[in-house]
Amino acid sequence: MSVSTQFLPLIELREVVKNYQSEAGVYPALKGINLHVERGEFLGIIGKSGAGKSTLLNMFTGVDQLSSGEVIAHTNGKSISLHEMSENDLALWRGRTMGVIYQSFQLLPMLTLAQNVMMPMDMSGLYHPRKSRERALELLDMVELIDHAHKLPAYISGGQQQRVAIARALANDPPLIVADEPTGSLDSITADTIFQLFERLVQSGRTIVMVTHDIGLMPRFTRHVEIEDGELIGEGRRS
Numbered sequence: 193m194s195v196s197t198q199f200l201p202l203i204e205l206r207e208v209v210k211n212y213q214s215e216a217g218v219y220p221a222l223k224g225i226n227l228h229v230e231r232g233e234f235l236g237i238i239g240k241s242g243a244g245k246s247t248l249l250n251m252f253t254g255v256d257q258l259s260s261g262e263v264i265a266h267t268n269g270k271s272i273s274l275h276e277m278s279e280n281d282l283a284l285w286r287g288r289t290m291g292v293i294y295q296s297f298q299l300l301p302m303l304t305l306a307q308n309v310m311m312p313m314d315m316s317g318l319y320h321p322r323k324s325r326e327r328a329l330e331l332l333d334m335v336e337l338i339d340h341a342h343k344l345p346a347y348i349s350g351g352q353q354q355r356v357a358i359a360r361a362l363a364n365d366p367p368l369i370v371a372d373e374p375t376g377s378l379d380s381i382t383a384d385t386i387f388q389l390f391e392r393l394v395q396s397g398r399t400i401v402m403v404t405h406d407i408g409l410m411p412r413f414t415r416h417v418e419i420e421d422g423e424l425i426g427e428g429r430r431s
Contacts, residue, residue, distance in 0.1 A: 200266040201228035202368055202399055208251050208261035210244075210422075221247045223422040224261070229368070229401055234394040236413035237403045244422040245403040249372050252401060253292060254282050265289070267367060287316035291361025295373040297353040299345040305332060305356050306341040312363040331359035335389065351382035358389060369393065371402040387412065 210222040221244050229235055229252070239245045250256035251263050254274040263274045267289050274282060286292075291312070299308045309328035318324075332338045335355035337348070345353055354374060361369055371390070375383035387409070390400055394414070402413070410416050411430060418426040 200271070202231050202266060203229040203252055203401075204262075204264045204266070205248075205251060206262045206264070208248075208263065209259045210247055210251065210256070211259045221422050222251070222258075225251070225422075225424060227417065227424065229399060230415070231367075231399055232394070232397060233399060234390065234412075234414045235399075235401045236409060236416035237401065237419060238405070238407055238410060238416055239419040240405055243419045245405075245419055246372055247422075248419060249370055249401070249403050252370055253286060253290060255286075284316060287312055288318070288364050289366050289368060291363070291366045291369045293354075293357050293361050293369065293371040293374045295376045297345070297350075297357045299353055299356060299360075301345055304342050304344060305337060305348070308345070308356060309360045309363055312360060316364055318364060327363065328359070331362055332356070334362075335359045349382075351378055351385065354378065354382075354386055355389070358386070358393075362393075367399060369398055369400045371400065373403055373405070375404070375406070 205225050205227045208222055208225040209220070212219045212221055225248060237245050237248060247256065251258055254263065254277070258275055265272050265274055272285070277285065300311070303311070306325065306328045309331055310324045313324045313327070329338060329341055332341050335358055337352060337355055337359070340348055340352065345356070375386050378386065390402065391412070394400055410428070413430065415429045416427070417424050
């Protein structure tokens with residue numbers, strides 16, 4: 193499509209269904225989900241374990257195939273259907289458009305913190321020896337880890353590793369950040385520090401979609417949806 197995308201949602205899910213085949217038969221993980229992500233919002237997807245949160249996030253990122261429905265991204269002046277793209281094109285689009293943050297951090301243990309942050313630039317064909325290093329150090333400074341830039345991940349705490357993961361997610365300056373239970377393995381004080389960092393990123397114009405089981409975070413999202421047994425059962429906005 194060649195229409196202007198500036199007034200469209202960043203991502204749209206239309207009647208998205210995801211079924212898994214198991215020995216017991218077909219398991220419906222998502223049941224006709226309709227959802228959009230507005231530009232500049234902090235969207236929380238809240239639900240218990242097994243509700244379908246991570247599966248739903250995988251639809252946003254395109255890392256898992258849907259059974260039916262459509263996921264449309266309105267980015268870079270174009271509207272594209274994610275699941276009609278080739279694997280190579282999708283991986284390139286994801287690397288340049290989206291930063292992904294996991295509960296388990298997924299830092300490469302043999303690389304320094306700075307090298308971990310530079311990885312998305314390299315994988316997306318945007319690597320430049322001097323500029324990429326400068327960008328990595330700038331981001332580590334933003335998350336207050338510049339003094340640890342040349343350490344390996346094993347030599348910093350879990351909360352610090354999550355901050356490195358956030359810096360890495362920002363490496364290519366993506367318009368969308370998606371986070372899968374990013375505070376789930378952290379203590380409450382460290383988790384609050386990470387959440388405050390997310391809030392500052394949203395205030396600076398980022399769009400963030402975060403999955404969590406913690407209903408206590410509900411009032412802190414600009415908008416939240418609740419998911420149960422693969423269906424959206426509620427939605428609210430911060431007043």
